[in-house]
Amino acid sequence: MTLDEFVKAFAAEFDDTPAEQFTPATKYRELDEWGSLVALSIISMVDDEMDKRVTGADLRNCTTIEDLYHLVESK
Amino acid sequence: MSMNNAIFSLEGKTILVTGASSGIGKATAIECSKMGANVFLSARNKERLEQTLSEMAPGNHCIITADMTNLEDIQKLAEEVSVLDGIALIAGINDKMIIKKIDDEYVSKMLSTNLSGPAMLVKSLLKDKKIAKQASIVFMSSVSAFYPSVSNAMYAASKAAVNQFAKVLALEVLPLKARVNCIQPAFVETEMIHKYSEETLSEIRSNYPLGRFARPEEIAYAVIYYMSDASQMVTGTSLVIDGGYTIH
């Protein structure tokens, strides 16, 4: 999955935040909609679409979507 | 009748315990054996069942492997056991998934393990006349049945269904003077909860009024109560064991 595709997939897990708002540099934990429910969605999206496991701690340790993308890719 | 400790004895009773290879079922098999019961231990994993057996008090115990999602296994289990004074339906799974991610396979695995399996086992035991007069049947439900949490939908649904199944069963086994009850634990220290990180667990634990999760034995003690003659007037009930978690 490319970074662009990852950003799209990441955005798709949000129900209220418009997809245009997401870029690789988005600090996702600062978004209003961010919370444990979206976090679970992201964990499950990464599992389904990339066959990689990220944890709640991983999500807390990254800042931007790009950080997370590189972390996932390195797994 | 005078009150004495013997009222909680399971001496001379034959009890089937499903899920006896791990956690609450394992503790139940062990504690029931200490109270004098002869136990049929069931689950899929034979080695882990043998481990449980090695920790039990001596008695006329017997291992029968069975997969609760496999109807043939369930029927074979019902055929192989002798007439039962007690049935503790403890085997179960809890795999968390938010609703927008669930699929057919996930839903049917959860419902077949937690609901249809135990239901079909009871049906087979009834059909084979393996449930003794005045027998006691206990289902391991969960506080999830009335206390929802995110990503727990199918599990909560399966356990809520178990509670209602148990009540209808309580009505239908009245001719046998048999009793049917549920136990609803919150978190218990077993493999089931160790999918969570230690960080998450200690956060949840800190919200437990009594400051900790139950040990598997503490659920087994309630099974002993329901299996014993101490609970002869108790049927159609459910006992919450949650350290005060759902107090509000």
Ligand SMILES: NC(=O)c1ccc[n+]([C@@H]2O[C@H](COP(=O)([O-])OP(=O)(O)OC[C@H]3O[C@@H](n4cnc5c(N)ncnc54)[C@H](OP(=O)(O)O)[C@@H]3O)[C@@H](O)[C@H]2O)c1
């Ligand atoms: N731990 C908790 O926090 C908690 C809270 C509330 C309710 N409960 C309930 O308590 C029960 C026992 O849970 P536990 O915490 O002791 O979990 P556990 O340690 O994971 O044990 C689960 C047991 O179920 C058996 N099992 C699973 N799938 C099976 C299948 N398809 N066929 C036959 N046996 C199967 C397992 O045996 P094999 O793998 O050998 O087959 C094992 O013996 C469950 O019904 C659970 O929902 C647990």
